[in-house]
Amino acid sequence: MLISNLLLKIVSITKKHLFLDFELELDFSLIGISSPLRDYRLCHFMSKNTGLIFERGKENYIDHKGYLKDKDKDEMDYHIVFEKTKQKKTTKYHYGIYRYCDENFEFEYYxxxxxxMEGNILLPELPNFDYFLMVKHYINQEDLSLIMDDIKRINEVLLVKELDPTSLKSKENLIF
Structure with missing residues (x-):
């Protein structure tokens, strides 16, 4: 009995805890847009004003070699966020998404x-914005300002504002 207690104490002393602390690397610019327009209508007006010709969905069904991708259709058509509830149940939320990318993916606009579709808010700390324009990879401030000015010229757009993604509490919802 004494030996087993001694072994338990030795085991508990040698037990180590490892905590991982990491910072999300956010390599994109973010613009908030308030507008009563439906997403497809906003894309139409943005295409006319900015020259960015958006396509529905997060990615193409066909890969760069011309083959159909072996992915769930929902995963390619929507930005999906999973949320765990207190009852340990996972809920899936589908957010409409449109993309404009060049062939070499030097720049990507989403x-x-x-x-x-289920009524949840992607960024709860910014409920007054209806849409977010995410510009992946580097874009200089002058080009970003030009795009924002072009979007502001759309009559049905109420507000366009550059946002700092690092200051958002729910920034992980923007990672895909």
Whole structure:
């Protein structure tokens, strides 16, 4: 009995805890847009004003070699966010998304709805924005300002504002 207690104490002393602390690397610019327009209408007007010709969905069904991708259709058509509830149940939220990318993926633009089909908000700390324009990779401030000015010229757009993604509490919802 004494030996087993001694072994338990030795085991508990040698037990180590490892805590991982990491910072999300956010390599994109973010623009918030308030507009009563439906997403497809906003994309139409943005195409006319900015020259960015958006396509529905997060990615193509066909890969760079011409083969059909072996992925779930929902995964390619929507930005999906999973949320765990207190009852340990996982809920899936579908956010409308449109993309404009060049062939070499040197730049990528994504227009993401702030409200899911299920009624959830993507970035709860910014409920007044209806859409977010995410510009992946580097874009200089002058080009970003030009795009924002072009979007502001759309009559139905109420507000366009550059946002700092690092300051958002729910920034992980923007990672895909």
């Amino acid at each position: 227009l993401i709805s702030n409200r899911s």
